[in-house]
Amino acid sequence: MSNLTIIMRQVRRSSRQAVLFVLCVALSLTALTAFSGFALSVGRSLRQDARKLHGADIIIKSYDAISVPLEQVLEHLSDSKQVQRVNIHEFFSMVRAEHETVSLLAGLKVVEPGYPLYGEVALASGRPFDQVLAPGKCIVEQSLLDRLGLSKGDLLKVGYTTLTIAGIVTAEPDRPVNYFSFGPRVFADARDLSTMGLVAEGSRIRRVILVKVHDPDRVDTVAEQLKRAALPDQEQVDTYLTAGSRVSRFLNNFFFFLNLVGLFILLLAGLGIQGTLGAMLKEKQPTIAIMRTLGATNAYMFRHFAGIIALLGVAGIGLGVFSGVCLQKLLGSVLAPYLPADLTQTISWVGVLEGVALGVGVVTLFSFLPLYRISEMRPMMIFRRQSGTVAAKLPWYLSNGLMLIFFLALVLWHMQDIRVGFQFTGGMIALILAAALPAQLMLVAIKRRRFRGLVLRQAARGLFRQGNATRSIMVTLTASLAVIFANYLIEKNLNATFVQTYPENAPNAFFVDIQPGQSEEFKRTVGDSVELYPIVRARVATVNGHAIDRQTERQKRRDNLSRVFNLTYRQHLLGDETIIQGNNLFRLDWPDQQVSVLDTVVAMHPMAIGDTINFKIQGVPLKARISSIRTRTQSSFSPFFYFVFPESVLKDAPQTLFAALKVPQQQLGALQGRIVARFPNISVIDMTQTIAVFARLMNRLSDIIQSFSLFSIAAGLLILISAIYATRAERIVESVYYKILGAGNGFVLRVFALENLLIGSLSAILGLILAQAGAFWVCSVKLDIGYHPFLLSSSLMIGAAVVLVMVIGLTASRSIMGKRPAVYLREQTDG
Numbered sequence: 001m002s003n004l005t006i007i008m009r010q011v012r013r014s015s016r017q018a019v020l021f022v023l024c025v026a027l028s029l030t031a032l033t034a035f036s037g038f039a040l041s042v043g044r045s046l047r048q049d050a051r052k053l054h055g056a057d058i059i060i061k062s063y064d065a066i067s068v069p070l071e072q073v074l075e076h077l078s079d080s081k082q083v084q085r086v087n088i089h090e091f092f093s094m095v096r097a098e099h100e101t102v103s104l105l106a107g108l109k110v111v112e113p114g115y116p117l118y119g120e121v122a123l124a125s126g127r128p129f130d131q132v133l134a135p136g137k138c139i140v141e142q143s144l145l146d147r148l149g150l151s152k153g154d155l156l157k158v159g160y161t162t163l164t165i166a167g168i169v170t171a172e173p174d175r176p177v178n179y180f181s182f183g184p185r186v187f188a189d190a191r192d193l194s195t196m197g198l199v200a201e202g203s204r205i206r207r208v209i210l211v212k213v214h215d216p217d218r219v220d221t222v223a224e225q226l227k228r229a230a231l232p233d234q235e236q237v238d239t240y241l242t243a244g245s246r247v248s249r250f251l252n253n254f255f256f257f258l259n260l261v262g263l264f265i266l267l268l269a270g271l272g273i274q275g276t277l278g279a280m281l282k283e284k285q286p287t288i289a290i291m292r293t294l295g296a297t298n299a300y301m302f303r304h305f306a307g308i309i310a311l312l313g314v315a316g317i318g319l320g321v322f323s324g325v326c327l328q329k330l331l332g333s334v335l336a337p338y339l340p341a342d343l344t345q346t347i348s349w350v351g352v353l354e355g356v357a358l359g360v361g362v363v364t365l366f367s368f369l370p371l372y373r374i375s376e377m378r379p380m381m382i383f384r385r386q387s388g389t390v391a392a393k394l395p396w397y398l399s400n401g402l403m404l405i406f407f408l409a410l411v412l413w414h415m416q417d418i419r420v421g422f423q424f425t426g427g428m429i430a431l432i433l434a435a436a437l438p439a440q441l442m443l444v445a446i447k448r449r450r451f452r453g454l455v456l457r458q459a460a461r462g463l464f465r466q467g468n469a470t471r472s473i474m475v476t477l478t479a480s481l482a483v484i485f486a487n488y489l490i491e492k493n494l495n496a497t498f499v500q501t502y503p504e505n506a507p508n509a510f511f512v513d514i515q516p517g518q519s520e521e522f523k524r525t526v527g528d529s530v531e532l533y534p535i536v537r538a539r540v541a542t543v544n545g546h547a548i549d550r551q552t553e554r555q556k557r558r559d560n561l562s563r564v565f566n567l568t569y570r571q572h573l574l575g576d577e578t579i580i581q582g583n584n585l586f587r588l589d590w591p592d593q594q595v596s597v598l599d600t601v602v603a604m605h606p607m608a609i610g611d612t613i614n615f616k617i618q619g620v621p622l623k624a625r626i627s628s629i630r631t632r633t634q635s636s637f638s639p640f641f642y643f644v645f646p647e648s649v650l651k652d653a654p655q656t657l658f659a660a661l662k663v664p665q666q667q668l669g670a671l672q673g674r675i676v677a678r679f680p681n682i683s684v685i686d687m688t689q690t691i692a693v694f695a696r697l698m699n700r701l702s703d704i705i706q707s708f709s710l711f712s713i714a715a716g717l718l719i720l721i722s723a724i725y726a727t728r729a730e731r732i733v734e735s736v737y738y739k740i741l742g743a744g745n746g747f748v749l750r751v752f753a754l755e756n757l758l759i760g761s762l763s764a765i766l767g768l769i770l771a772q773a774g775a776f777w778v779c780s781v782k783l784d785i786g787y788h789p790f791l792l793s794s795s796l797m798i799g800a801a802v803v804l805v806m807v808i809g810l811t812a813s814r815s816i817m818g819k820r821p822a823v824y825l826r827e828q829t830d831g
Contacts, residue, residue, distance in 0.1 A: 008311075017280035018312055024276050024718050025316025026323055028269035029359050031711050032262035033324025037351025038331045039255045054240045055116035055173045056086075056210035057219045058226065062235040063206055063537060063564050064618045073229040074209065081214065083222060086115045087190060088208040092512075092683050093198050094676040095186060097148055098155040098162055101673030104147055105183040105683055106140075108158070108198075109172075112190040117212040119173030121187070127167065135191045137166040141184035156186075159196030159680045163188060198681050203513050203656060204537065232550075233539045233616040260424060263411055264483065265711045266362070267428060268476050270403070272718050273366040275472045277309065281370050288374060301374050309367050317359030324355055358410075365406050369399040404429075431770070435478035438766050439471055446758075455747065458734075459754035465731070474763045480713045481767030481801055482774065488797070489775035492790050507638060507660035509668055510685040511675065514657035518679055522659070525678055526671070532657040533639055536567040536650050541621070542614040543605055560604055566658075567615070568641045569650040573630070576638055581609055582628030586646055595624035596644045599631045615643075617653055624649070717805070721812045731813065752813050753806060760805030764798040 051057065060070070077083040089110040096103035113130060115121075121129040123139065133139055138156060145151060145168070155162050169185060188196070199205060211226075213219045219239055227237045281288075284305075291301065325347055372395045408425050412418060447464060451457040463470045514522055519532055540548055540561045553562035573585060579596075586594045595613060607613075607626060615622040624645065632640060639660050663671055672684045735748050772789055779787045 017276065020718055020721060021273065021276045021280060021309075021312050022316040022319060024269055024272040025313055025359060025363055026320035027711060027714055027718070028266050028273065028362050029317065029320030029355050030323040030327060031265045032259070032358065033321055033351060033355035034327035034331060035255060035258045035262045036354055037324060037348040038328045040348035040351045041328065051240045052119035052173050054210075055118050057117075057213045057216070057240055058083075058211035058223050059238050059240070060209040060211065060226065060230070060235060061206060061238075063204065064234050066207060066209070067229075067231050067235060067619065069229045070226065070231070070235055073226060074211075077211075077222065077225075082218075083214065084114065084117060084212040086112045086117060086210045088112070088115065088210065089190070089193060089199070090206040090208060091198065091204060092183060093159060093196075094672070094680065094683055095144070095148075096157045096673070096676055097150055098157055100148070101677065102148060102669065103672050103676040103684070104144065105685060106144060106186045107183050108186050108188060110188045110190050110193050110196075115210065116173050117210050121169060121173070122171040124168040124170055129167075132167040133187055133189055134166070135189045136163060137189065138163040139167040139169050139187040140165055141186075142168050142170075144184040144186065147184075157680070158186065158188060158192075159198040161192060161195040161197075163192065196680075200513075200515055200656075200681065203681075231616075231619055233541045234619055236550075263407070263424070264428065266410070267407060267432075268480060269711075269718075270362055270366045271472060271476055273362065274370060275469050276718065277367055278370040278373070279469060281305070281374060298374075302371065305371060305374055309363065309371065313359070313363035313367075316363070317356055320359060321352055321355045325352065361406060365399070365403050368402070369395060372399075431479050431482065432475060434770055435475045435482065435766065436471070438769075439474040439478060439762070442762055442766070443471060443474075455750045455754055458738075458751045459758060462731075462734070462751065462755040463758060470759060473759055474766070477713070477717075477760075477763035477801075477805070478767045478770065481764055481797075482770040484710070484713070485768055485771030485794070485797055486774045486778075488793075489771055489790060490778055492793065493775065493779045493785065493788055496788060507662050508665070508687045509661045509663045509671070510687060511659040511661070512656075512683045512685065514659060514679070514682055516655065516657060518682070519657055522657075522675075522679065522682070525674060526659075526661065530659050530661055532659050533570075533641070534568050534650070534655045535658050536569075536617060536653045536655045537564050538567050538615040538617040538622070539564055540613060541616045542612075543607060544611050545614075548605075559600070561601075565642055567617075567643045567645060567650060569645045569647045571647065574638070574640065576633050577630050577640070578633055579628050580631045584628065585630075585644065586627045590625060590627065592625040593623065593649050594627040594646060596628045596630055597626055598640070598642045599629055601642050602629060613643075620653075622649070713804075717808050721808065749810075753810060756806045756809030757802060759809070760802035761798070763805070764801040767801070768794055768798055 060066075066074075074083075074085060078085055089108075091108055092105055093108050094103045095106045111133070115129075121139075123129060123132060124142070125132075129139070138158065140156070145165070148156075150156065150165060152165055152168060154165050156165055169187060172185070193199065211222070213222050223237060223239050230237050288301065291304075296304075328347070404425075407428075408422075411425050443463065446460050449460070451460055511522070514532065516534075523530055523532075542548065543561075548561050550562040553560040571585065573579070579585070580599060582596075585596050597607060597613075601607065607629075609626050609629065611626045613624055613626065615624070630644075639658065668686060672686070675682055675684055731752075734751075738748050738751070739745075772794070776787050776789075779785050
């Protein structure tokens with residue numbers, strides 16, 4: 001008989017455990033293979049369609065007027081017919097129907113003829129974009145028409161001019177994701193820009209120049225030429241391959257979180273692999289004892305069972321990769337609203353190969369310890385029914401150390417951020433320890449407790465049945481439920497704090513781009529005492545003489561120093577601010593120009609009192625010395641600024657004013673109409689509507705993450721089923737003894753049901769405790785919002801988890817409970 005034949009026979013005799021092992025392997029790969037493969041596929045498609053997505057070969061962006069040296073180079077390249085350029089102005093502004101007071105914040109995109117240089121702007125009519133957009137006309141999104149009650153051909157007030165709505169846009173190349181915008185898109189012709197009256201000194205306007213290089217081979221050369229002429233702290237020059245689109249930034253961040261979920265599932269499923277394999281080998285103890293009695297050596301036993309694991313591992317890897325590919329398709333349909341309509345999605349074979357390699361590593365590492373324990377099994381156990389134990393601790397430490405290194409390497413590979421990688425790994429270890437220690441204490445307490453009821457006493461004894469893996473089941477379920485419960489509780493608290501009940505006394509209307517000359521008339525129009533905050537836009541150039549590497553800064557997922565900041569000036573602290581370093585906002589004994597920084601800035605880059613920061617304000621340098629460090633006493637929608645200067649330093653700088661008011665919702669529309677009619681350049685942001693948009697987005701993305709988190713619950717349930725099958729013989733004996741002693745099927749059912757009830761309820765309660773603690777910390781410390789435990793929802797979550805565990809456990813035990821004593825005794829006699 002060949003070794004393969006023996007292996008196949010062993011697999012058939014342990015078909016249930018074999019199936020569970022395969023499912024655990026598949027589960028460990030499915031999510032991560034899907035996320036990684038989809039990210040690679042979309043990334044490749046984005047690179048292939050990058051010219052269309054950006055509408056150009058080279059993209060130049062600046063919030064200030066284009067510098068003279070850069071403009072001269074562009075003019076030379078254009079005059080010599082080397083390139084074609086299109087200028088774009090992007091900003092937010094209020095728009096309204098010509099004779100109506102109802103207004104709406106819209107995203108204006110003022111373009112020159114020739115836009116876009118690549119790709120196309122799709123219109124509902126199907127007509128070419130350049131034939132529809134002309135001076136005196138505009139093209140809008142359907143949502144603008146719906147909200148203002150307008151239709152094609154109506155007039156729209158934009159700033160100080162009136163435009164005719166000539167078309168409806170359905171897609172544009174360099175704005176594939178419009179779900180995040182504050183307002184609907186409005187296209188206007190650049191020849192109408194001056195009549196709008198919306199471009200003033202200090203206004204927040206993004207200037208974009210799209211450049212098409214007639215010789216595709218010279219794109220990089222021309223880009224380098226433009227970079228040398230550009231102001232590094234003011235003007236950003238990218239090619240279509242290096243520029244990050246909104247869709248790519250969104251997907252990078254979203255896949256970052258999905259990869260966290262996938263790695264968490266991988267870890268739990270890996271524990272499932274280890275537990276399932278251990279249970280399967282435990283079931284094989286009589287076979288192993290007989291093989292050893294017949295002279296099988298350790299080497300033979302290792303090869304034999306390694307062959308079984310390899311066979312099942314191949315099946316699991318195949319199923320996991322196949323499921324991951326199928327999940328990629330599902331992921332594509334779920335994320336369709338966030339992707340360009342014509343984006344091609346294909347199977348990433350690199351992702352498939354990565355999944356296969358990952359599967360081999362997972363099976364090898366998580367199978368090592370159970371496989372090693374075979375060498376400790378002795379023939380004597382066939383008579384005494386004893387489990388072999390690993391005498392040496394070195395293999396245990398080695399196995400867990402290798403698994404930790406493997407998991408950390410995966411984290412760093414997918415996160416591409418060492419700091420985040422170590423934080424995530426440490427968090428996962430802490431979560432598992434936080435689940436394992438209380439679970440162990442609970443089990444010790446149950447084991448020592450003497451229960452009076454017979455059913456409860458037998459159910460409690462069943463938790464410690466040989467090979468029952470109760471601790472592994474509880475740890476896996478507890479960790480999984482803790483993550484899912486915590487995510488739900490944080491989402492509920494955010495929704496309750498910012499969406500359902502807007503914070504009392506928090507401003508709900510922000511007025512942006514108020515010109516200094518409009519301040520007094522604006523105050524009279526508002527009819528309320530309002531504080532105006534000056535805003536001066538600037539970039540951080542150096543800290544203590546060290547230049548800011550903007551490329552490195554942009555790679556950080558958190559806030560960083562690469563962006564444009566809003567500076568302000570005043571001599572006092574705001575009501576929600578306090579000084580944590582320094583005695584006063586500014587020091588009287590320093591002759592230097594001073595600046596007070598928020599502690600958030602210190603978190604971006606190490607800074608201390610006395611350090612110097614160089615700013616660039618529209619190309620003009622400003623050097624200041626840090627005089628104090630502030631913090632906010634509460635997170636709210638009240639205005640705050642990272643950098644505060646004395647008035648004497650910034651009062652002559654190009655600036656606009658900003659105001660925040662608390663307006664009764666029923667009066668906000670009328671006030672907004674008065675402001676827009678009197679000051680067309682002032683934009684009004686209704687924060688309640690803005691938060692509602694983001695709430696819908698976050699709810700949808702949270703649902704996606706929650707759905708994939710259910711894979712982690714599956715890992716715990718697989719271990720539960722495996723433990724039931726691994727202890728099948730012991731459970732049958734117990735069931736038969738109960739019946740021989742006069743108990744009916746109902747008694748057996750109650751014992752097994754109560755055993756599953758204990759496992760499910762203990763895991764769910766412990767998971768909820770960890771979730772409540774984690775959610776409280778996130779909400780109170782990180783988000784600085786009030787916390788509500790949502791006890792009713794928490795109780796329902798516990799109930800659902802317990803019911804799920806009981807249903808799965810009793811379903812797997814059905815054949816065991818139905819065993820008749822006469823049949824069982826006859827089988828033993830025949831054996």
